Amino acid sequence: MLEVSNLTKRFGGVIAVNEVSFEVEKGEIIGLIGPNGAGKSTLVNLISGFYLPDSGKIRFLGEDITKKKMHERAKMGIARTFQNPRLISNMTAIMNVMYAVLGSERGSKLSLVEAYGEAAYYLDIFDMLKKRDVLVADLPIYELRLLELARALALKPKILLIDEAMAGLNPAEAERVSKLINRIREEFDLTIIWIEHVLKIIMRSVERILVMHYGKLIADDTPEKVVRMPEVVEAYIGEEVV
Amino acid sequence: MSILKLEPRRGRMIIHAFGRKYDWIIEPRYWRNPIIGVITLLALPLLMYFFATGVFGIRPVALLSALIFANILAMIGTPLVLQIIGTGRVSFGPHFFVAVGGYTAALLSKNYGFSPALTLPASFFMGALIGLGLSPITIISRGIYFVLITLLLPFILWELTYWRSDVFGAETGIPGVPLLIFTGDVVLDIMIYYYVSIAMVLILLFFTDRVMRSRYGFMMGVINEDEEVALSYGIDVAKIKVITFTLTSGAIAVAGWFLAHYQGSFTGPVWLQPSFLILILLTTTLGGKGAVYGVIASAYFIATLREVTRTQFGEMSVVVLFIILLILLYILPEGFWGLYRKRRYREYVPSIRIRRA
Amino acid sequence: MLDVAALIFSYTFIFGSLYLGIALGFTIITGVLRIFHLGYGAIFLIAAYGTWMFWKDVGFGFIESIVLSFALVALFSFLIYQVVIKKFWEMEDYLLAALIAVFIIIEELVNYAYPEIVGVYLPTTIIEGSISIGPASIPGQLAATSVIAILMVICYLLIFTKTKTGLIMRAISQDIFASQLVGVNFDRMFIVAMILASLPPAIIMLLIAPIWALNPFIGWPLFTYAIVVSVLGGLGNLRGTIMASYIIGFIHAAVGFSLDPRLMLLASLVVVVAVLVFRPEGLARAETIW
Known part of the structure; x- marks a missing residue:
């Protein structure tokens, strides 16, 4: 459904997203984690069209959308939420x-x-x-x-990019939000890519996890396997995994 | 949509959607007050003429021409509000488009013998065309840069009129523009001019109001508040901005058309002056942020005040006028409309500001 | 041909320095306060007509009048900051409208008190006659004004690079919020910047008063030069303003002597609008004052 290949985005000298490739199947719910500054939000911004990539391709529903404008992507069914609620x-x-x-x-x-x-x-x-x-x-x-x-x-999105749904919430509220996300996923037949900092909840809610570190995709597997990967543990040194 | 059913009731609308029921209260003031307002505006000149003989020493005819000036301000202010909301940018060059419309009307009728009926669409299209040409700046330039570009545009036209004074006539202007109305009776003429101008204002007001309450008006509001959000939720920001800027520029140019045919000449440097810009800007800001009806109120207020100060203070009139307007800016940060409007949640109140970035 | 080249060359310097002096204060305000002072043009009027008022109407000596008019200019800047800028700090549309309104009020007041027929003339001539540079001859007063403008710019650069106040101002111009955190007293700094910025236009105005016919509406054209230069240079950056002044000076000299003097301002306005559209950050990409 969504196919990202060799996506790269630089800001000045910093490579925020470095040669990232992955595929998303219809109906999947994917967690995207990584330490601060790993490039998660940039990746979401690239998929939603907020930034244009320096190189690489994004395909959505079999169509190349790399050069498409943000509002056209939204109309095609790519919806996103913002890390800091950005409402009017x-x-x-x-x-x-x-x-x-x-x-x-x-x-x-x-x-x-x-x-x-x-x-x-x-x-x-x-x-x-x-x-x-x-x-x-x-x-x-x-x-x-x-x-x-x-x-x-x-x-009415086909794919929903959630950029932190739980920051600033207490555990009970976070739990409720996570349940709601799973509910809407079933009810509306959604594909979800979900960035989160609260690892505990996301590990339980998703089937597949992508881990980013310094702009690179360092792991792409089930939550159980991902937490055992040495690269991931290393990236998260000092941070509590699970 | 078939799942939706609308059931109008007295003062509210019941909406059946997806098996649920929602009600939406429609406030009567939405439709009652415009009628009162229109009647007041239409009756005003007659009342003025027959009853107000010499308030503050102003002759009725002078007062009527002040009211025509108010209508001109409203003609510029109404589309300007729409433009400010729809592009999310505050323009400091509306008088540029007034001059464009005025020169188009004056040059076409003087050099090619166009009648006012022909110069009207010509002015509109000229304004719209130049608006279309300039519309990319509403996308490229943000905040203060947009203000500066629009502030400099009138100066460019000003310099142009002096450079090619053989065509534009610089400060002597272009005389000999056919008058819109000429009956020979000064009072009757001015009365008809008033009604023509108020008709134009009402037409503009009607259109603006319809647009503001339509889906496009709503989307324009979103663009005004946050362009990036608008883009991420599927609103074609660039298209709406270009269309808004183009059409409102044309509408503002029509005010120039009226000026040319009302005065029988068009003198650009008079209207390209910063003091005219300030009158327009204060009309929109004192009207209340983004309030179209407030613009009419403040246009009438400012024009009357201008006439009163002119008779009362003579050479100091401009100073007094601007000091009063400045004080109003301090004591009425929400404008005249803010006095009338209570805090109503269902209504979107646009926030008009110049972004610094 | 050689004459024209010499004229263009020398007037590029003259115009450039003149515009630099005119735009200096404007750039400082834009750079430090990060606002657009649309009432800047009033300073020219207050300096010239204030001097005239103290000299002729109040009866002070000429030099005292000049000093007093500078004090008046500083007071005006202080009041503008306290009454208008502070009040409308967050509402930029109101701020800009209010500043233009103040400008027009001053202009009309001056026009009421000293209309053009009064024939205001300030004897501030330093160099009489004209100076010849090769085939070109330049009015001596203009040359003197240019030199003083350059000296002023050097003074201000020294203030910004050597004094503590100047360094704080540069810090503010870099990051308003960070400097707030380290406890800079903004209000005081902004007032100092406003007053510092009001002196160069006042000095330039007095110097060019004998050669440019003074009239109550001279504020707008001078203000236009200030906008044009500081916009081209990148809002509020002195380095850019210096470059832009001489570029505009060159455009004016070249257009004025080889095409048509009436096209001078038009040409520079078109250039500046084009720059604003395609490169809004101007010649200097820096967001700081120096």
Whole structure:
């Protein structure tokens, strides 16, 4: 479904993503981990089109999207969330979902009222319907994370790139978010690439893990095997794995 | 969509979607106040003429021409608000497009004998064409750089008019532009001009309002707030910006067309002055951030104030006018619309700012 | 042909230095405060007409009047900072509109008090007559102004590289937030920068007053030169401003002497807009003042 080959991105002298290649099958849920500055977010930004790669190719649904613009990729079904919730703070919760509905492929035919109805549906999945008229600026971080997910889902994506869904949440909230992600994955038949720092939860939730270190992909296997790889342990020295 | 059913009720809309029921309250002020506003605007000149004989020593005819000036400010301000929201950038060069429209109308009618009916679309297209040519800057340039480019554009045109003063007439302008209305009766003329200009304002207002409440207006709001978010959620930012900039530039040029045919001449350097820019900018900012109706209110306020200061303070009038406007900027950070508008969550209030980056 | 070349050469220097002096303060404000001071043009007016006011209307001696007008300029900068810039720091559209409004208010006040027919004339001539360099002859006062402009730039560079205040300002211009962390007193630094920046335009204005006909609307063209130069140089970078001044000086000299003097400003405006579109960071890519 998604095929990344030899992707490289440099920022000045720093190689943020170095010759990364992997494939994602439909319906997979993949964890992407790595120490700080490993290039995880850059990789997501490359796939979503935020940056253009210096070299390498990205194929999605059999089509080369390396040169495609960000909004075209979004319309094709690549949705992402942001590491620091990036919502429009002077709009209400439901408005923040509405524009994703309008921006989706079928959204070009919807009127505002129809988009409102649909957005309400997506908010309801995350139990946020009662907060629909609250300004985003007034929402706590947990609800912002949920809203990010609702917004991404409203794009009706085929693949969802989650850039840290749990940063800033307490363990109970993180648990709930992880359950919700698994629920929407089944309900909407999603493929998910999930960047996370909270390793405990991600190890339990995903079937396959990619590990990045200094821009390189150093491991690509099941969680059980990955934690035993010496390269991975070395990359995480000082950090607790599992 | 078949899963969706809309059920309008008194004051609210019930939406059945995906087996659930949602209600959406439509506030009556959304549709009642515009009607009151339109009636006020239409009745104003008649009231002025018959009842207000000499308030602050202003003759009714002078007051009417002040109100026409208010309409001109509103004609520029309304599309400008749309442009600011739709491109996410604050333009400091709306008067450039006014001058473009004015010169197009004046040159075409003087040199080629075009009638006002023909110069109207010509001005619009000229403005739109130049807007289209300049529209890449709304994508390339951010924040302060956009402000600077738009601030310098009028100066370029200004220099151009002096360089080719044989064509543009520099500060003497282009005389002999056919008048839009000429009946021979000064009062009747000015009354008709008022109604023509208010009709133009209302048409612009209607369009702007429709756009703002449509899906495009909503997407423009998203672009105004965060372009990167808009892009990552499938909104074609570049397309919307180019279309917005092009069409609103054309609309602003129409104000120049009106000026040329109202005054019977067009003198660019008068309108390319920074003091005119400031009047336009204050019309939009005092109107309230991104509020289209507020623009009308502040245009009328500023134009009336300008006339009052002109009669009361003579040569010091500009100083007094700008000091009053500056004070208003301090005490009304939300503008006139902010006085009227309560904090209503369902309504999106655009945040208008110049990004530093 | 040789005449034209000599003229272009010498006027590139003259214009360049002049514009450098005009834009110096503007660059400092843009560099240190990171705002665009659209009311900068008012400083020229206050310097020239303030001197005239103290000299003719109040009755001070000429030199005292000049000193007093400099004090007035500094006071104006201080007030602009305290009343306008501080208040609208976060709302840049209001800030810019308010600054232009202040400029227009000053302009109209000056026009009310001393309209063009008053014939304001300041005898600040240093060198009478003209100087010949090869086939080109240059008004002596312009040459003197250029030299003083260059001296001023050197002074300011020394301030920025040698004094503690200057170093702090450079730190602020590099990173406003980091310097906030190490406890720089912003307000004071910004006021100092505003006042420092208000002196060069005042000096230049007084020097060119005898040769350029003074009128109440002279602020805008001078301000336009300041914008043009500092935009081309990269907003708020002195190195870029120095380069840009001489480039604009060259464009003006070349266009003025070989094409049409009326095209001078037009040519430079077109160049600058093109630069703004395609290379908004200007000639200097640095984001700092020096």
